Amino acid sequence: MERKPIIVAIVLILGIGIVILAKWFFSSSWNPPEKPAGVPDSAKWFGDRDGGTWIELVDAEDDNFRFRIYRDWDGELLMDAVFTGSRPIPGLSGENWHEKIVYYEYSALLDQFIIKLKDQLNDQSDYLIPVFPAYGGSDWEKIK
Numbered sequence: 001m002e003r004k005p006i007i008v009a010i011v012l013i014l015g016i017g018i019v020i021l022a023k024w025f026f027s028s029s030w031n032p033p034e035k036p037a038g039v040p041d042s043a044k045w046f047g048d049r050d051g052g053t054w055i056e057l058v059d060a061e062d063d064n065f066r067f068r069i070y071r072d073w074d075g076e077l078l079m080d081a082v083f084t085g086s087r088p089i090p091g092l093s094g095e096n097w098h099e100k101i102v103y104y105e106y107s108a109l110l111d112q113f114i115i116k117l118k119d120q121l122n123d124q125s126d127y128l129i130p131v132f133p134a135y136g137g138s139d140w141e142k143i144k
């Protein structure tokens with residue numbers, strides 16, 4: 001009988017501690033990593049606390065966008081390729097591309113590297129896919 005209040009107190013203290021820790025973790029400010037040497041000033045960061053990439057727009061023509069994608073921590077060139085929409089993507093341009101991108105990743109579902117875009121109003125998942133052959137990069141070397 002005497003152990004029950006102690007167990008309840010321990011569980012309560014642990015629960016409060018977990019809630020405080022989670023609140024701190026998810027609300028604490030976070031900034032992108034410092035840009036590594038060799039990554040152009042024009043490259044923009046896309047990612048989160050777990051990592052991401054630096055993406056540079058090299059050229060935009062019609063619905064084709066040439067991007068250079070760099071690893072976040074060391075600036076290694078991952079992919080230098082022309083990317084095009086998985087379907088027509090209204091409103092995507094060379095002026096606003098940085099407002100539309102979420103991240104770059106390998107998609108196991110699609111079995112290719114993609115640039116994930118913010119979902120449009122139609123709730124369809126939009127992404128850009130590389131047009132091969134690519135110009136270079138370590139991800140391209142893995143798949144060519």
